Each structure stands twice: as structure tokens, then as C-alpha cells.
Amino acid sequence: MTTHSILQKPAISRAGGNRRWNRFKKIAWPASVTAFATVLLGLFLMPFLYMVFTSLKTQTQVATPGAPIWPAKYPTYVYTGENKNTYTLQVNKSGFPVNQVINMSDYAGKPLELYRVPLPNGTTKKLALIQGYQKSSIFIDPAKPAGDPIVWTGYYESLPRPWVLAPQWSNYVEMWNDVNYPRVLWNTFFYAFMTTIGVLVSCIPVAYGFSRFRFPGRDVLFVVLLSVIFLPSTVTIIPTFTFFTKIGWVGSWLPLIVPSFFANAYDTFLLRQYFMTLPRELDEAAMIDGANPLQVLWSVIIPQSYPVIVAVTVFHVVWAWNDYFNPLIYLSSRMDLQPISVALARFNGLFGSRPELIQAGSLLTLLFPLILFVLAQRFFVQGIVITGVEK
């Protein structure tokens, strides 16, 4: 059927159309797919930009409707005092005109606020305020510091003000001190480091046991191990917490670190899947040379498994960095031991009205995992592919 219709085609008239279609397929189609992906990615990652911009804003800017989205502040103009004359100006302070004496040298060296003032000739000019009242205000022109003061009728606070780019780096300093970042960072590193050691020294031998030894019941146990990945942790948390309370471990690192030394199912599975792909010939050769199983693990399996061990390590470090629930329940009474995720959430509860500080704190929280990701990208991807393909 298909062949038949191709043969029926009026060959010449379609040729031009096909060529155009082919050119479209070669250039326009990849370009539109890539453009679409770029827009989608931009939307997906947009909160990062929001975080950076907001974290550099002043409290005033955050609370001002209509302020720019980038970090900015109201500029000021320092009057240099070229004009030393004294003026008597008629101004309308609060309903009726009065005479106001202005001695220009009083304003020399003072920072003045800038406003966008609409002038009688229809243009708008950036002017510096020297005296403002309810019904009229006195400005000088920063472009002509030696010129006469300008009286403008209207309430100066209704005028729009210009913004200039001004990142407020001190938000980071404030956040750094308020959450006691060095302490919190140390706690997080300590938690990640100790549990990573626990994971590596327990999961590697267990994965080796599941992948290299044949014994009755092994496959049943492996299915049990896998089903633990799907087991809701809710069903174990109450007795576990009660047990740790009764033995006095709550309020210390122990309930967070000790369980990691008993081989979690996920990392064991990942390692076991990788070990299964390693050829057995090298193990057997080592065993013929008289190596015991521990020596085989140490000198044959581990040296070949460097990619998966790095993958497990980076996954686990990111997991520990992210962990909120366990430190929350076990360290709720010990603020000095809490890691960063708990500290950040606590800070949000206290300072919910300071988005610029929350965003600065979020950046400080995600910076380390982000750097780790940039450095170890391929290990993340590899680790997931090991678990993903074998399903």
C-alpha cells in the first residue's frame, strides 16, 4: 500500500516541496526543539535567579511595590556646594503660600534624595530634593549644581524615584551570623561524613555477600532487602524514636549516625547491581592464589568499582545534606548540633517577613550540593542509570 502510493506520486512537482521539507527538517526542526527546551529550562531554573536577585535586595526594596526585580536602591546626590547664595522663595507648605529662606551653603556635603520631577515644559528631570512640604517642594538640578533652586508644586512623596543597581551583600553577612553558619556548616559536614563512612563500610560488604556467594535463602533475603526500599518508614519511626529516647540517645548524634552502619537497602542495591557486572575470573584467580574473601573484596572488587563507590558517596552526601526529618526529631532540643536544613526552616519560622534573608540562607544551603554536582555530574547520572536500567 505504502509502496504503491509512492510510485503514484507526480515526481516532478513534489520534488521542490520535498527539498524544502528536508531543509526544514535539517535546520528549522532542531532549532525549534532546542529553542523550546531552552525556554522550558529557563522557566524550570527561574527560581535560582529569583533567589540570587532577592537575596541581594534591601528590606526597603522588598517591601516597595513596583520596585525593580533586580537588586537596587534609591540613589542619593551629595551636593558639592558650588552655589553659596541665599534665596527667599515663596512655597505652599500646607495650604497657603509663605516665604521660605533657603541658604544653599547649608546643604553642602549633604546626601540628597533624587526624584523624577515633571517640569512645566513637559519633560521629566532627575532632581535632588532640598526641602519638601505637603503642597510644594524645593529641588536643585544635580546636572547644574551652581544653578538656582527650583520650586515644584505638588507632594514630593508622590513622585517616582529612580533606582540604581546596588547588591546588598551584607544580607549574606547577616544570615551567616544569625544562623551561626560556621557551626551549622560543621554540623552538616560531620553528619554527612560520618554517615558516608557508615554506608561505605556496611553496604560494600553486604553487596559483596549478595553478589558473590551462593547460599540457600539468599534470593529471598534479597527480595526482602528490595522491598525495604518501598517500605513506608512511618511504620518503624515510633518504636525507633521511643527506643532511642529510653536509652538516652535523643539529643545526640548517635541515633543519626549509628543506624547508617547497618547497610541501607538503596545503596546496597546500587553496589550489588554493579558488582554483578564484574567478571568473576579475577576473583577466582585471586582465590587460586590463596586470597581469602575479604582480600578478594579489598584488592579485586573495590579497585574495579571506583565509579559506583563514588556514585554512592555523592548520593549519600547529598542525601545527608538534604535530610530534614531525622535531625529535626533527634536534635530538636539541641540547636547547637542542628544541621543546615533544620536551621534554615527554623529561621524561616522566625523571620518569614524577611524574604531577602531567607533567600540568602537558601543560597548558603544549596551551594555545597551544587558545587558537588558540578564536580561529579557524571557519577550522579551513572548511579541512577545503574538502578534504572535493571528494573
Add this chain to the structure above:
Amino acid sequence: MENLIRLPKTGSPETIRNMGPLARREFRNGLLFISPWIIGFLVFTLFPMLATLVFSFMNLRLTDNPLDPSKFVGLHNYAALLKDAQVWNIRPDSTPGSLWVTIRYGLIAIPVGILLPMGIALLVNNPALKGQNFFRSMFYMPYIVPFVASIFLWAGVLNPEFGWVNMTLLALGVPRSDLPGWINDINWVYPAYVLLGIWGIGNAMLTMLAGMQAVPTDLYDAAKVDGAGSFARFAYVTFPMISPVVFYNLILSVVALFQYFLVPLALNTGNAAGFPGGATMFYNLYLYRTFFVFQNMSYGSTLAWALFIIILIVTVALFATARYWVYYAGERQ
């Protein structure tokens, strides 16, 4: 489970009695190597699970002695659970029950959590896309952001007054009074929570991508010869071939859905629990508060076992549907 994760077939099972000395040594060494997991499984999984079950038949508070036999109350807690409006209430004019909250959220979160990573995996697997590797790692990257930070970023973007989403809607001409209140708005809180969790798709996206890359290209060639368009190729080749990965992610999302509570817990530290209007009092949050706030160990345990049974029923039901839509290449040949 065997369907989900295919195990390699090893030799016929032996009994310990008829083993030779070599097999016996292999048995001993194997057990020795896996013993950290066995001990951990017994101490941190099996024993607590059974203890949760026992506690659910007692009347215990955190300070009580769990071994006190006079505390047994039979099925009292389960009878209380069946009557608990804070779990079951579905009447729209009152505070919703926590199970209903969880299900309502899941009706939005699960389809998004499966279809969005699938769509992005299709996009980054498209040969027409330039810089595939860049896009793959960039779409994955937010997955490594700690969830506490990521929910504050998204909550900021969705801030009703200063957030970029509402500022954009305003600029597009939506009147200020019609702007959604997102996490503060009872009608918008679930879509808002889906957005707060959207950076968690990286894992599902990469597993689906790996599944797509494992599809043999001759299947696509054959489909093309048969005149299949791109939609037909997805429906009859790509989807069936990645259906085990989709199924795996579906099971994980269901288990995660019923345990969902960390986002409202971390987000509402300054607000009333369940803010706004009980709409975020998820089942697991109710359980968490029953135990950790009100220190009711037994009712918490009852809620935990009920949760386990609900998850089990839903999972078994999904497994029952699997034979109609999940295709295992190795199976029917």
C-alpha cells in the same frame, strides 16, 4: 516484586544438611558479609514494625513503659480510627480529613510526577535537540538542591505579593483581586505544593531516559516501515518499552504520596498546623503530630499501621493493573 525487579537465576536451592564443605564455607562467608544488613533489618525494620503493631493494641504515651501488660486495650484504637473525622471527613463545608487531603493532593501530584519527567525525558532524548547532555544534566540538577531550600525558593517565586509568578500575571492583565494566593490560598495550595516539589523530578526523568535509550533502534525502524507517525511510535514502541520504569516510578510516587508531610512541616513552622484551613493536614502530618506533638504513642502507631495497610492495598491494586499495561521484554517470548 519478582516482576518488578528481575532476579538472576542461580543454582537450585540446596539445604544446609546436604552441603559439601565448600558450599558450607560459602554459606558461612556469605552470611557473614550480609550480617550488617540482617542485624540492621531486624533491629531497625522488622522489630520496630512489630512493635508498632503491638503498640496499636495498647494505650501508651511516650513516657509510659511499653512492656506494661495492663496497658492493652484490644481493638479500641482501631475503633477510634474508624470514627476519626480528622482522617475520614470528606464533607466540603468543614475541615477535610487528612486522608482526603492526601488523596486530593495525589490526584494532581501523581499525574504531574509521572507525565512531566516523561515529557522532559522525551525532549532530552530527541535527536533533534542540540546539546542533549547539557539539557539532561540541567533538568536533573535541581534534584540535588536540599528540599528545604527548594521549597523556600518556589514559595518565594509564588509569593502572592512580591513573587514573579503573580507579578507576571498582573502584567498580563489579571486584576489584583483575582491573583491566586498560592500556598496561602485554600483553592491554590495543591497546585502550589506541586510546584514546590517540581524539582524532585530529576530521578524519574533520568530513569525514564535510561529506559528510552535501552529501546532497540530496529523497533523504531520497523515501526517507520509500517508507516507509524511519531505519536504511534511513542504509543506502540517507546511507552511499552519504558512501561516497567514508569511502573517503578508510579509505585515510588504512591508510597511517597501517602508519606507526604515534610513540605507543610518545614513551610508552616510559623503558622498553624494544616495552614490554610486544614488543607495541608496530610495524613502523615496528622500522624506526626499525634506522636511528636501530642505524644500519643498508641494512636500514632494505629495510624501508622493503617497507613501501611492503605499503601499495601493501593500497591497490590497497581500490581494487578500491571499485567494490562506493563510490558516485560524478557517474559513472553
